[in-house]
Amino acid sequence: MEKQTKKRIDDLIDQINNHNYAYYVLDDPQLTDSEYDHLFRELEILEKKNPSLVLPTSPTQRVGHAVSSDLQSYNHEVPMLSLSNAINKNEIEEFYKRILKWFKNKNIDFVAEPKIDGLGVSLIYKNGILEKALTRGDGFKGEDITHNVKTMPSVPLMLRDTRNEIPSFIEVRGEIYMSISDFEKLNNRRKNADEKLFANARNAAAGSVRQLDPKITASRNLSIFCYEIGGSDKINFDNQIDMLSYLKSVGLPVNPLSKKVKNGQDMIAYHRTLENNRLRINYEIDGSVIKVNNYKLRERLGLRARSPRWAIAAKFKAKQTESQLLAIELQVGRTGVITPVAKIKEVDLSGVMISSATLHNQDEIDRKDIRINDFVLIERSGDVIPKITKVLKEKRPKNAKKFSISDYIWPDPNCKVERIKDQAAFRCLNPNCKLRVTAMLEHFCSKNAMNIEGMGPKIVEQLLNENLISSVDDIFRLQYEDLVVLERFKDKSAINLINSINNAKQTTFPRFVFGLGIPNVGQHISKVIDRYCNSSIDNLRQLKVEEMEEIDGIGSTVADAIENYFKDKENDKIVNKCLQNGVNIIPTLFNKSNQKMLNKRIVITGSFETLSRSDLKLRLENNGATVTSTISSKTSALIVGQKPGSKLSKAKKFNIPIIYEQELQNFLDKN
Ligand SMILES: [Zn+2]
Structure with a gap:
């Protein structure tokens, strides 16, 4: 009896999975909705009667319990890099020509696909079973959204093993999105329930995927397209087209509009066609992505600092609207750089209310001849700050006024501005410029820097006005007694702020250094x-x-900035005072199990058969080594691939150990 029930359960699961596959991957459903519901209900009933037969991968197990705390963060094993952008047809052509030149005009295949305006996700399958789903996050670290991704019927809990080709480990990348019709339905429901509406489908998808309770996500009808393999065990493809057809065969939805293209003209034609048809497609796309098809060629092209050379994201023209420029305000950043901001008459731009726009710098104001009170075109693409693209000169009113940063009257008479050498930007020269100090302090306390909870811009400004803080080290001397007497503070909020300052004292090197606000030293650096x-x-x-x-x-700009920062006695003093006032830097453990290559400096030259240069670099860094770009007497070893450059002879001159590819595996295992 039990055996028969088990067989029926397996059979039902197969039928349901086959239906999902036909529906979401092949776009060719074989069952009606009610037939499907029947199967599902029968499975639920059988499982309820026989709880011991419930498989964790059963389609009835998609919606689990809510997670109790915040979403957990995990490192991506291979970083999810972003793509560099092409904003017009010339830049698409340049991309094509660059690749062609690299390979000496050989015939090269490319793959073009729509760029989905959704949320990047990484799906990890172990032995064919969905084990983890992470958001893209900052590309290096993402949030665990497994409980929510499991609720998406288009994501198989178990890969289809039709060709006996399921690796023990595979990490698949995709884009989660909400279809436009589902988005509209959702907003209608929310409107009727008097709930806040989502601005666009992307925000709705993002809000849904980061829920703590998977029941909410399950009710939101999210979809996915998969487009890349981040890493896998013992499975290799020659090219993107083969890889996509593999993903499809194991049950992962891939975008049907992907297409092989041959040259720059093809790329532009594909991009245009997509742009002209974007309103007919039931999901938001904001451009096209063009990639080199062949994986070996990709490896030879390699990576730039944060994006691969073998792909480009071509953006559609952004949506525009008209408004009036009411005023120009000047913001002073933490390095003293001044940014003009346009205050415009509030206007609806593709579902978002806009009241300010970036103006970049004085040159841009002059070049576009932007005057206060002008009527202007505002443009916005993706999540970036809107900008003024054009002045409607035919509508220019009589009271239109020219604007110049140098003539601006600052609240603080000590503020003087000067154009930065060789740049379009101006900087405030007043070392005590309050706007600048405020920006510096705000940055230091912010989430990605020292993360002092409760120390937002308003509190920073208040403490500054009360003369309680004037530089970042002062924060660590604040006492409960200083705060509790202030307006807006109560006993509890004073205790809370002191507590979070004390918590923030235990920090990491990247947080502290990023917080100092050294020009050009961001989180990554x-x-x-x-x-x-x-x-x-x-x-x-x-x-x-x-x-x-x-x-x-690290380039010379960053190196100079760091040296200049510490040359300034005042900065050096501030850093010391922070450390004296209790800031404690907890050393980063790069890899607890294996730090044998710590302090080793490795240089790589040439290309490799068995792995890409970026993978090699990552493996070395995971073992604690520093990968440098030039040979010096301090270099520990040179790793040599095919077609090495001049580094090989230089290394021989310095008597530096040389590792060839055949010895590489041994070298990596040993170290
Ligand atoms: Zn100033």
């Missing part, structure tokens, strides 16, 4: 330096420009 300095501020202080420039990913 801070992490790179962290590894190189072994999380020591003293090491950072002593770094010479030449040494820094050797680190892969």
Whole structure:
């Protein structure tokens, strides 16, 4: 009896999975909705009667329990890089020509596909079973959304093993989205329930996928297209087309509009056709993605700092609307750089209310001849800040006024502005400029820097006005007694802020260094330096420009900025005071199990048969090594692939150990 029930359950699961496959992957449903519901209900009843026969991968198990706390973050094993953008047809053509030149005009295949305006996701399958789903996050670290992704019927809980080709591990990348019709239905429901509406389908999808309770996600009808394999065990493809057909064969939906293209003209034609038809497609797309088809060629092209050379995202023209420029305000950033901001008459731009737009700099204001009170065209693409694209000169009113940053009357008479050498930007020269100090302090306290909870812009401004803080180190001397007497503070909020300041004292090197606000030193660079300095501020202080420039990913601009920062006695003092006032930098453990290559400096030259240069670099870095771009007497080893450059002879001159590809595996295992 039990055997028969088990067989029926297996049979029902197969039928349901086959239906989902036909529906979501092949777009060719074989069952009607009510037939499907019947099967599902029969399965539910059988499982309820025989709880011991319920499989974790059964379609009835998609909606699980709510997660209790915040979503957990995990590192991506292979970073999810972003693509560089092409904003017009010339840039698409340039991309094509660049690749062609690289390969000396050989015939090269490309694949073009729609760029879905959704949410990047990484799906990890172990032995064919969905184990984890992470958001793209910042590309290096994402949030665990497994409980929600499991509710999506288009995501198989178990891969289809029709050709006996399921690897023990595979990480698939895709884009989660909400179809436009589902988005409209959802907003209608919310309107009737008097709930806040989502601005667009992308926001609705993002809000749905990050829920703690999977029941909510399950009710939202999310969809997915998969487009890439991030990593896998013992499965290789020659090209993107083969890889996509593999994804499809194992049950993962891929976009049916993907197409092979041959040259620049094809790419532009594909992009145009997509743009002309975008309103007829039932999901939001904001451009096309063009990739080199062949994987070997991709490896030879390799990566730039944060994006691969073998792909480009071509953007559609953004949506536009008209409004009036009411005023120009000046913002002062943490490095003193001044950004003009246009205040415009509030206007609805593709579902979002807009009241300000970026103006970049004085040159842009002059070039476009933008005057206060002008009627202007506002444009917005994706989530970026809207900008003014054009002045409607035929509508220029009589009271239109020219604007110049140099003539601006600042509230603080000590503020003086000067154009930065060789740049379009102006900077405030007043070392005590309140706007600048405010921006610096806000940045230091912000989430990605020191993450001092409760210390938002308003509180920073208040403490500054009360003369309680004037530089970042002052924050760590604040006392309960200072705060509790202030307006807006109560006993509890004063205690809370002191607590979160104390919590923030235990910090990491990247947070602290990023928080200092050294020009051009962002989160990514801070992490790179962290590894190189072994999380020591003293090491950072002593770094010479030449040494820094050797680190892969750091250029002379960053190196100069860091040196200049510490040359300034005032900055040096602030850093010391922070440390004296209790800031404690917890050393980063790069890889607990294997740090054997710590302090080793490795240079790579040539290309490799068995793995890509970027993978090799990652493996070395995971073992604690620093990958540098030039040979010096301090280099620990040179790894040599095919067609090595001049580095090989230089390494021989310095007597530096040389590792050839056949010895590479041994070298990596040993170290
Ligand atoms: Zn100023």
